[in-house]
Amino acid sequence: MRFVIHNRAQLALHPLRDATAGLDRPLLLLHGLGERTPSAPPPWAEAWPGPIWGLDFTGHGASTIPTGGGYTAEMLMADADAALAELGPSTVLGRGLGAYVALLIAGGRPELVRGAILADGPGLAGGGVRPGTAYVPRLSRLGSGAEVKPSAPDPWALFELSRDVRPPDYASEYVRQAVQWSGLERPFVVAAVTRPEWLAAVVAEPGVVEGSIVEALRWFAGSGGEGRPASLPTPPR
Template sequence: MNEIAWLRHNKIDLALHLLRVVDDPDTHPLLLLHGLGDSSPTEVPHWAEAWPGTVAALDFTGHGQSTVPRSGGYSPEVLMADADHALAHLTDGDPERKITVLGRGLGAYIALQLAGARATQVRGAILTDGPGLAGGPTGPSSQSFFALPTNGIAPDPYALVELGRDLRPGDYAMSFVRLANQGSGLSAPITVSSIFRPKWLAAVSDQPGVVESTIAEALALYA
């Protein structure tokens, strides 16, 4: 199954792939967030087969089947808003309903942000390896202006450049861990399953409420 739910986010149409739909109130959805330049899987990944509830995957703005905007303007916060739209859809807008998020690469950074921003709803964020995990510098740097040839086909080259060099200071990343700890009700709302540890993720990994385990162990815990 790969039914697509189309979500309107300002002028963007987001493709939310419903890889498996389970109508069981005792389960909650798993939302998959892809890496930079990637797109959603077309079926439930083998490592998520044991998940008891709905499994969905979001194409970020400028990726997969979602809209490619004109002239860029990407930031992780824009993608976090994308993921927030997916969360609202999967929970039917009910602030009491839960969701677990697993992000690869850039998607891991967005999963962390969503876990802090929607701490009462995100039942665990799993951060794994993938494209765009490192991001850009950890401190301010000089900016440059550029224009890229585009043809409206994903992945958007503006996304690759802008999101590949976005600013990721460790203290900013850690603020989302603190928010998750305050609101989630879990002793370990964040799980790091990646091998590569850029500076922001190394800082996150040392925080209370963050554990390290395999993807399978994390999914079993949050399910």
């Protein structure tokens, strides 16, 4: 396991598998809300011929738990940016919350994300399209007043990220940035069945196709080489 730095947080970056067929470009896994990187590659990962890595977001897994919360999807996007700075050009697969972060990092770092796959998982919906009622829970103390020992997943992360606002037009802008600057005709594959409003808006954008995780991995593994522009075939629906 490696650790990369994002501000004051140490982020756990887990090597899950070396390249099996000569592809140097890594697949970076981004987990769902409250989850962590799996200890072994999932069964569908056999479709990816390159190395596989997994990132534990801040407040999750073996990564730093900050004091007092302050979590946003953009903060986790910066976690993913730190991982890409370590790994170089990569294909990204996110589930749940990780799918939304994959969308953001693909639009924010189009030269480094060589295809993003958005899959179902915890935290996919977020907190809807507009802010809700302000509320600050008492998560730092337990019953008698004894301090809770920090442990992952951080309760602040679960609370704040489940209320994270995700406007559809904001999500669409990241698709357009990836399409314009990545050099890929179709930089996104949506494998999720659940379609919150932000994801429905993403699917409606040019440059986004639908397919299974295995299909998407095969397409992205066969396109782009070391990040060179390439087109993806239109998948069956």
